[in-house]
Amino acid sequence: MDREYVMAIKALIVDDEALARTRMRSLLQDCALPKVEVGGEAANAGQALALLAQHSFDVVLLDIHMPGTDGLALAHQLTGRADAPAVVFVTAHAGHALRAFDLEAIDYVTKPVRLSRLVLALQKVERRLAASRALLPETAAPALTIQDRGRTERVPLSEVIYLKAELKYVTVRTKERNLILDGALNELEERHSAYFVRIHRNALVARWRVRALEKHFDEEEGEGWAVRLQGVDELLAVSRRQLSVVRELLNNPS
Numbered sequence: 221m222d223r224e225y226v227m228a229i230k231a232l233i234v235d236d237e238a239l240a241r242t243r244m245r246s247l248l249q250d251c252a253l254p255k256v257e258v259g260g261e262a263a264n265a266g267q268a269l270a271l272l273a274q275h276s277f278d279v280v281l282l283d284i285h286m287p288g289t290d291g292l293a294l295a296h297q298l299t300g301r302a303d304a305p306a307v308v309f310v311t312a313h314a315g316h317a318l319r320a321f322d323l324e325a326i327d328y329v330t331k332p333v334r335l336s337r338l339v340l341a342l343q344k345v346e347r348r349l350a351a352s353r354a355l356l357p358e359t360a361a362p363a364l365t366i367q368d369r370g371r372t373e374r375v376p377l378s379e380v381i382y383l384k385a386e387l388k389y390v391t392v393r394t395k396e397r398n399l400i401l402d403g404a405l406n407e408l409e410e411r412h413s414a415y416f417v418r419i420h421r422n423a424l425v426a427r428w429r430v431r432a433l434e435k436h437f438d439e440e441e442g443e444g445w446a447v448r449l450q451g452v453d454e455l456l457a458v459s460r461r462q463l464s465v466v467r468e469l470l471n472n473p474s
Contacts, residue, residue, distance in 0.1 A: 228255040234262045235283040254346040265289035277305040284311040295323045347428035381451045385422040395451045420459045
């Protein structure tokens with residue numbers, strides 16, 4: 221991804237401890253790439269919601285254990301919003317990670333926070349912004365054009381989780397639907413390589429949605445590896461040839 225197409229990330233810090241908020245603000249000031257602008261601080265969910273109603277934020281750096289409405293409940297409220305910011309949980313408790321990713325959090329960072337670890341989380345946010353804001357230098361509004369029963373539909377690339385070749389067609393998977401595209405996977409890879417990475421001869425996945433690489437058993441290919449993606453429960457197999465590519469993406473998400 222070419223960083224010149226990504227603006228500064230506007231962040232909201234939500235933590236009931238003033239010292240924790242000060243520490244986070246200091247870390248963000250030390251973050252050179254990506255560049256982060258702290259747009260506000262909140263000590264509880266109510267203050268956070270008030271700020272979110274008045275201002276636009278790209279990411280909420282969210283503590284979990286807070287008096288009243290906790291961070292998980294606040295994140296749940298944000299999931300239904302059309303303008304929902306990305307959520308990065310920042311907490312001293314590692315036991316809520318699975319629940320956090322169920323809420324589609326971008327990342328889960330444990331305290332005490334290290335700058336290097338925070339940067340990795342912010343790079344994931346940056347990658348999501350590049351897709352959702354269409355700031356990559358391909359088209360004004362990157363989308364796939366799908367013909368279905370005489371109807372033409374444009375599906376934004378930022379909504380696509382993966383593309384999978386099925387015989388003569390390509391399945392376009394979004395969070396809510398499976399769509400059919402008449403096209404070639406190689407052609408899509410060449411055209412939209414900034415958005416998608418190949419993990420198998422029959423599959424491309426959205427770069428910013430790659431969560432983890434896991435051991436996996438496939439009936440056809442035997443023991444191997446698969447990726448876990450944000451937005452779907454299923455695992456997608458990774459070929460041996462593409463394994464190093466996926467590992468590189470996870471280790472260096474920029």
